[in-house]
Amino acid sequence: MKLIYFPGCCKFGTGRVYEESILPVFDALGIEIVELADWNCCGATAYMSVDEPKAFALSARNLALAEDQFPDMEKIHIVAPCSACYLGLLKAKHMVEENEEIGRKVINALRAADLDYKGRVEVRNPLDIFANDYGIDNLKKNVKRPLKGLKVACYYGCQIVRPYSEFDNHGNPQTMDRIMAALGAEPIDWPHKTRCCGGAQTWSSENCLKLNHIILKDAMANGADVVATACPLCQFNLECFQSQIRAKFQPDIKLPVTYFTQLMGVALGIEENKLGMDRIFLRPSFV
């Protein structure tokens, strides 16, 4: 199966480590991917706060580009690692297909630029691809350096499982936990797998520091050695504000926060620095 890769916030900026770690993992597993050409920002939560109809068109342009660039594919699977991009594209797809007014407006706008949307696109999350398409058993076979004794707090964040629970339960998802178990690690049971980290409000205002404190302290209290995330904004929030959380709430908060793909890469035998481990604030230690 060939996947279309939508980088979004994972290519540059604070989230670049996500792309740096996911591409070698795709390669090591033999999953063929090709980047969507000329992709644009999905809009995330910010664009929709300013202009909702345009936000759907902004996201839908990517879906239409995929249909245009791969005319021979009957079903196009776009994989969007960033959670906000995943939800942005998925929501645009649902709105255009299910709501007549929005669908009409957006498709007319796409046609004005010689594009069209026929519904051939599926929006996928990498967790779903690895655990379900590639398969847990196949993953186990590829493990070269089992993550023995590593207690992982799997943090999904909110937008992968809400409002659309396409591949996992929104209260207590298990996909990342299954992947971590397959890699030899010990996923812990903890209550905040999908509790919001504050998203883009954590850096732009001071409201959300508390949310990150709650997540980190409960991960630590449940014995986690590392938090594995699936969203660049979650990873940034949980990792980069720990010094402020120490100053304001709890002086012993200290926990490495990585992308789940970095942990996958280590288990698959890829060199740590090729997975962006030198670009995060706190490196977890592996046996």
Place this chain on the structure above:
Amino acid sequence: MYRLISLRYDSVLENIMVKLQNLPAVEQGDLDLQWTREMVDRYFGKNLRQCIQCGNCTGTCPMSDQMDLGPRKVIAMVREGMKDEVLKCNTMWICASCYECAVECPKEIKITDVMYALKQYAQKAHTVPHGVTWPIMSKEFFNLVKKHGRNRELILMMLVVLKTNWLRGLELAPMGIKLVMQGRLTLIEKGISLGTRKKGNLKTILDAIQD
């Protein structure tokens, strides 16, 4: 025994009557039921009128303790047409779009989407409360995407900090410098071909969307 109870009941009733007479009168004109109708007719408004005020939304909202009015109250007020009060509150600006309310609502009201709509109404009506940073952040993001087709994180952060609270910039500076040194914040990033070709031209698509 019966006389004691009826006496107590009478005084309670009297108490209520006095309080009701002292409430400010809400004139029919203060309520904008046309606006309620507009909200209900949009794609997210289908079950708005079915709200049973259970409070699941406010209870599961991770940010409700920082809001003037919790989501439960906002839905009730939207339903009653209290447009002025709703557009002045900070609820939608504190909302983190985590969709917890929407999935926990027993009536399946798309509360998060109500919040997005309220953000747009408040911006159009210029009733954004003082001190919230989201409207500035989202506007700068919007402008950057309009100009480049993609976000520019470092520029966005600098613009927002300068326009809202530059002291916070000093607080965030050590983290920012560390990110720059790690290559996670850069000034130059590749944009998209915005104005050069017709096919898939982003500006054409966005301009073609009329409200």
